[in-house]
Amino acid sequence: MTFGPGEVDRLGLFLAILLDENTRQNLTAIRDTDEAWEKHVLDSMTLVGVLAELPEGARVIDVGTGGGVPGLPLACVMGQVRFTLLDATAKKTAFLARAAAALGLTNVDVLTGRAETIGQLGSEHRAAYDAVIARAVGRLAVLSELTVPLAKVGGLCVLVKGARAEEELAEAKKALHMLHTAHAGTVETPTGRVVVLEKLRDTPKMYPRRDGEPKRAPLGVEKGKA
Ligand code: SAH
Numbered sequence: 001m002t003f004g005p006g007e008v009d010r011l012g013l014f015l016a017i018l019l020d021e022n023t024r025q026n027l028t029a030i031r032d033t034d035e036a037w038e039k040h041v042l043d044s045m046t047l048v049g050v051l052a053e054l055p056e057g058a059r060v061i062d063v064g065t066g067g068g069v070p071g072l073p074l075a076c077v078m079g080q081v082r083f084t085l086l087d088a089t090a091k092k093t094a095f096l097a098r099a100a101a102a103l104g105l106t107n108v109d110v111l112t113g114r115a116e117t118i119g120q121l122g123s124e125h126r127a128a129y130d131a132v133i134a135r136a137v138g139r140l141a142v143l144s145e146l147t148v149p150l151a152k153v154g155g156l157c158v159l160v161k162g163a164r165a166e167e168e169l170a171e172a173k174k175a176l177h178m179l180h181t182a183h184a185g186t187v188e189t190p191t192g193r194v195v196v197l198e199k200l201r202d203t204p205k206m207y208p209r210r211d212g213e214p215k216r217a218p219l220g221v222e223k224g225k226a
Pocket residue numbers: 028063064065066067068069070086087088089092113114115116134135136137146
């Protein structure tokens with residue numbers, strides 16, 4: 001990929017703001033700038049290839065964005081797409097709103113809440129997004145229930161995963177079936193693996209279950225194996 005004018009500077013500024021805030025609240029275990037370029041910026045950029053197919057004005061939500069990864073670095077380089085950064089912790093989203101303003105980003109919305117709540121039937125966020133992205137929020141059997149309800153039918157969940165992607169996919173097989181979702185592919189990247197899911201039909205109305213339930217009893221995973 002190639003960067004537009006000012007984009008690399010903006011990514012550097014994001015890291016500076018993130019590492020500075022990290023001295024006040026715990027947002028990342030990474031304290032070194034060089035490592036942060038790889039683990040935060042480069043790891044985020046591995047989603048650009050898949051997201052580049054989205055039309056202008058498309059909407060993407062980053063579920064459990066924490067310090068803004070991967071959504072905020074992506075918003076820095078994909079001005080034609082609108083990013084919603086979701087996290088359950090208000091202190092984190094308050095930081096993200098300040099960071100987006102400091103970076104001059106006009107394509108970012110910040111939302112405080114739980115994916116289980118905003119994914120419910122009747123919520124304006126359910127089935128509202130062309131793509132749902134996430135990193136380090138849980139294994140696929142859990143994460144699929146948190147992300148799929150937010151995607152439009154035909155939309156994608158583009159999930160940053162590591163070496164265990166295949167194992168997690170095998171475990172999530174039933175969950176994906178229950179959520180009317182297919183594994184569209186896995187992309188090998190310089191930093192790990194990106195798993196792409198495609199929502200085939202409407203999510204059954206009982207999903208997502210109430211707060212904490214997806215993690216406590218992952219969908220389609222036999223008790224005891226969770
Ligand atoms: N995506 C970031 C942060 C990962 S830590 C990164 O890769 O660096 C996981 C984050 O997800 C935490 O900030 C936590 O508050 C948030 N989170 C966990 N479960 C959530 C849920 N059900 N809904 C919304 N946010 C959630």
